[in-house]
Amino acid sequence: MLTRTVPFTACLATVATLLLWPLAGLAAPGPLAQLPILSAASTKSNIMIVIDDSGSMGWGSGPPMAVAKNAAIALLDSLSNVRVGVGSFSRSWPSGLELDHPVADLDANRASIKKAIMDLRARGGTPLVETMQQTGRYFVGTGGDSNPGNHGSTSCTANGYYSGKLTLKPGRGDEKYNVKEVFPRKPEKGESIGSPICHWCQKNFLILLTDGWGWGGPSHPLRGRYCPGCWHGMISVAKALNEVDLRPDIDNFKGEEVTNNLVTYTIGFHTSQNLLRKTAEAGGGLYLEADTPATLKAAFAKIGEDIVAHTRGSSSAASFNTASLKAGGLIYLTRFDTENWTGDVMAAPYSSAGVGSQKWSAANRLNKSKPPGSRTLLTYNNSDKADMLLCPGVSGTLPKHHTPELGGVPFRWNKIADRQLGDLLVGATSSSAGLYSYAKKWGTQGTAPGQFRLAFDIATDTKGDVYVADYNNHRIQKFDKEGALQGAWGEYGFLDENLIYPSGIAIDSERNVYVAQHTSHSIKKFDMNGNFLMTMGGYPDLYYPFDVAVDAELNIYVVELQNHQIKVLDKTGKLLRTMGRYGSGNGQFKYPNRIAIDEDDNLYVSDYLNHRVQKFDSAGNFLRTWGSYGTGNGQFRYPYGIDTDSKGDVFVVEYENRVQQFDAEGVFKAKFADKTGTKDGELRYPRGIAVYDGSGCGGSSFYVADAYNHRVQKFVASAAMAVNVSVGKGRLDYLRGDRLLEGGLFRKRDSLLGDIIHSSAVHVGKLDLRWPAGGKFPDGSDSYAAFIAGIPAKRGEMVYVGANDGMLHGFDAKNGDERLGYLPGNLFTDRSSEGYHYLTDHKYGHRY
Numbered sequence: 001m002l003t004r005t006v007p008f009t010a011c012l013a014t015v016a017t018l019l020l021w022p023l024a025g026l027a028a029p030g031p032l033a034q035l036p037i038l039s040a041a042s043t044k045s046n047i048m049i050v051i052d053d054s055g056s057m058g059w060g061s062g063p064p065m066a067v068a069k070n071a072a073i074a075l076l077d078s079l080s081n082v083r084v085g086v087g088s089f090s091r092s093w094p095s096g097l098e099l100d101h102p103v104a105d106l107d108a109n110r111a112s113i114k115k116a117i118m119d120l121r122a123r124g125g126t127p128l129v130e131t132m133q134q135t136g137r138y139f140v141g142t143g144g145d146s147n148p149g150n151h152g153s154t155s156c157t158a159n160g161y162y163s164g165k166l167t168l169k170p171g172r173g174d175e176k177y178n179v180k181e182v183f184p185r186k187p188e189k190g191e192s193i194g195s196p197i198c199h200w201c202q203k204n205f206l207i208l209l210t211d212g213w214g215w216g217g218p219s220h221p222l223r224g225r226y227c228p229g230c231w232h233g234m235i236s237v238a239k240a241l242n243e244v245d246l247r248p249d250i251d252n253f254k255g256e257e258v259t260n261n262l263v264t265y266t267i268g269f270h271t272s273q274n275l276l277r278k279t280a281e282a283g284g285g286l287y288l289e290a291d292t293p294a295t296l297k298a299a300f301a302k303i304g305e306d307i308v309a310h311t312r313g314s315s316s317a318a319s320f321n322t323a324s325l326k327a328g329g330l331i332y333l334t335r336f337d338t339e340n341w342t343g344d345v346m347a348a349p350y351s352s353a354g355v356g357s358q359k360w361s362a363a364n365r366l367n368k369s370k371p372p373g374s375r376t377l378l379t380y381n382n383s384d385k386a387d388m389l390l391c392p393g394v395s396g397t398l399p400k401h402h403t404p405e406l407g408g409v410p411f412r413w414n415k416i417a418d419r420q421l422g423d424l425l426v427g428a429t430s431s432s433a434g435l436y437s438y439a440k441k442w443g444t445q446g447t448a449p450g451q452f453r454l455a456f457d458i459a460t461d462t463k464g465d466v467y468v469a470d471y472n473n474h475r476i477q478k479f480d481k482e483g484a485l486q487g488a489w490g491e492y493g494f495l496d497e498n499l500i501y502p503s504g505i506a507i508d509s510e511r512n513v514y515v516a517q518h519t520s521h522s523i524k525k526f527d528m529n530g531n532f533l534m535t536m537g538g539y540p541d542l543y544y545p546f547d548v549a550v551d552a553e554l555n556i557y558v559v560e561l562q563n564h565q566i567k568v569l570d571k572t573g574k575l576l577r578t579m580g581r582y583g584s585g586n587g588q589f590k591y592p593n594r595i596a597i598d599e600d601d602n603l604y605v606s607d608y609l610n611h612r613v614q615k616f617d618s619a620g621n622f623l624r625t626w627g628s629y630g631t632g633n634g635q636f637r638y639p640y641g642i643d644t645d646s647k648g649d650v651f652v653v654e655y656e657n658r659v660q661q662f663d664a665e666g667v668f669k670a671k672f673a674d675k676t677g678t679k680d681g682e683l684r685y686p687r688g689i690a691v692y693d694g695s696g697c698g699g700s701s702f703y704v705a706d707a708y709n710h711r712v713q714k715f716v717a718s719a720a721m722a723v724n725v726s727v728g729k730g731r732l733d734y735l736r737g738d739r740l741l742e743g744g745l746f747r748k749r750d751s752l753l754g755d756i757i758h759s760s761a762v763h764v765g766k767l768d769l770r771w772p773a774g775g776k777f778p779d780g781s782d783s784y785a786a787f788i789a790g791i792p793a794k795r796g797e798m799v800y801v802g803a804n805d806g807m808l809h810g811f812d813a814k815n816g817d818e819r820l821g822y823l824p825g826n827l828f829t830d831r832s833s834e835g836y837h838y839l840t841d842h843k844y845g846h847r848y
Helices: 065-076 106-118 128-140 233-243 275-281 295-311 362-369 418-423 725-735 782-787 833-838
Strands: 046-052 083-089 096-105 164-168 175-177 206-210 263-269 286-292 328-335 342-351 387-391 394-397 435-441 455-460 466-470 477-481 485-489 502-507 515-519 523-526 531-537 544-549 556-558 566-570 573-578 592-597 605-607 613-618 622-626 639-644 649-655 657-662 668-672 688-692 702-705 712-715 762-764 798-802 808-812 818-822
Touching: 046 065, 046 096, 065 263, 065 295, 083 106, 083 523, 096 106, 096 128, 128 206, 128 233, 128 523, 164 556, 206 295, 206 798, 233 263, 233 275, 263 275, 263 295, 275 286, 286 295, 328 485, 328 688, 342 362, 342 798, 362 808, 362 818, 435 668, 435 702, 455 502, 455 702, 466 502, 466 702, 477 502, 515 544, 523 544, 544 592, 556 592, 566 592, 592 639, 605 639, 613 639, 639 702, 649 688, 712 782
Parallel strands: 046 083, 046 206, 206 263, 263 286, 455 688, 502 544, 639 688
Antiparallel strands: 083 096, 164 175, 328 342, 387 394, 435 712, 455 466, 466 477, 477 485, 502 515, 515 523, 523 531, 544 556, 556 566, 566 573, 592 605, 605 613, 613 622, 639 649, 649 657, 657 668, 688 702, 702 712, 762 798, 798 808, 808 818
């Protein structure tokens, strides 16, 4: 007799979890590979079991009804983490589905669901078509709140019903009919009950067992018009249940339509029917035949396996610590939960008798048994540097990470390098609003390299290089972040490589340079070294394009100054849409000058003569505005240049000499350089601003195109002068399990073990392979025999698995304790938006 087990759920990116263990009472256990260890997703699937209770099911010795009930109970005993309902044929006329137990959580309602099955009695007829139609009506819902949409509850207790129109022939004419036309009658005992469908990603299944022939036909419109090739009503209804979205009011997280359908399985008990076969085929399920208790249980088991195949998607395979079915064997399974993006590795004993109860959960062990920050992290040390340049002009020696005690674990790399620890410091400065101050300047009036005749606009690339639109010199000049000239290109003329009064400049993620030429009505694109790539626009396609910006998808936003609008082009220069018109209302402009795009692709426009900033989403929808004419905090006198930092703060430079800093909602934070003049930190009619905070020095600097002083001025956050090493060490401690800074500097975790997708647990046991030495194999000290000799004899068995927390985890195969977390070296980076910075950032968004 099998021990019923806890559910090992391997959750898919969306949906329901089902685990089917070997069914009690089936044929004798077979080889290990034949054990139906199956897994699927995390919102629970709905399974409706309808058992024929017509009079013929009570005939003969060992009546079919008793056998059917026992087989159904065996199926329930093998299931967990699913929702199950029970139905039969109603006694009232016209007969159809009798809802003996509504779909409910099996684990919480196992006794009542079993009782509903055991209470069935053989009587009456076989209204298969009507039963299937009324099952459809039940899954649409017959009561509760109408059209609740995406219900937020995870309990599936108040799902309401859909009362609108259903689309038939999806994608083939899309005929729409009211629910009552498609499914005219409600099930008996289910006249006012919510739909079992709780979530957009839920899977729904109907198992229909019968020993008879289905009589009757479906109502219009499920007759021939819907399925001309369906020669019987059952086939037509099954096809509709499988194709039609039964809950059009429930869409996915992105607002996209999804199909909440119902898959139909049929079992012919003591009968062989092509009708049942065709019904299952049309319904997306399987048809199985059975004529003995054993074959009926096997049929239910096969359906259970196929249900899992519908829901599991990319579930991971199981791993075993032995190659045979013997006592003491363990099976290891992985899972993940899409509600909080956590994962787990679980172990349970197995033998020829089946699979037993859970022995350990790695996530539970990791979350409870380890003191904060005590995990052993290993990585490949690919650097021999002890010192690193933390920020411009600031170097330091970072403390070495301790060499952990390996405890016999076969890993050769045993420390995080100083450079890698230093990389964890990116974005680790503790700068705050109001601490920006003048740092340096470069440029004077003139035509020589490094001089300007109106420094008209400015931009930075991902490396930190600074590009300046040198307006009256008709060129672009490129500098490093400290003002050292890197190159220049352009001169007045009409050739591809020439420029004419460059008024705006932008850099894309590939470090290509876009230059707006308002007097020639065009945008030119160059690579980072000034090699010409293409020209976009030209009159009348563009009219006085004063500024330009580029989003993450390489769409190009052009400010048409004198058309009072923004044009959006794709990367080839094709017009996608136009935003705005002349005026002072929301979304209207009066001589817009510049545009900026934040990391979420929101747009910010400096609305020059309206003395305000306007914010739009990536689709051009107006979000908010702030500012009015004046000199107070948050007011503007001709806002000109605009840019954003990685935190979402907005920096605006005014034509009448001031820089203001706001948060993403327009709340004033600080002001800088608010004096007019030629001294350091003073401005004369500045035209552009660029923020750079990807250097490892936090949101550490901004650059101003100080136009009429013919120079660039750099302002830095005072905190950038000394990197906060403790934050980098805090990030390392966070990775090692310290939860003190979660929800603040670092993202909140529901579990230390991240979600496990497309990764199977791998058991590594005793070293007993016999690789040869010599020939094509290493020999001597590099041979496999030498490797084995260097491994402690008592090295423990391990289970390895990769997770989306950025680590390869090694767990003790006996008790689930984590022995190591291996951090791939390529995830150490000095960019704040990549690698372990991204994985730990409080703004982290899961990527699947």
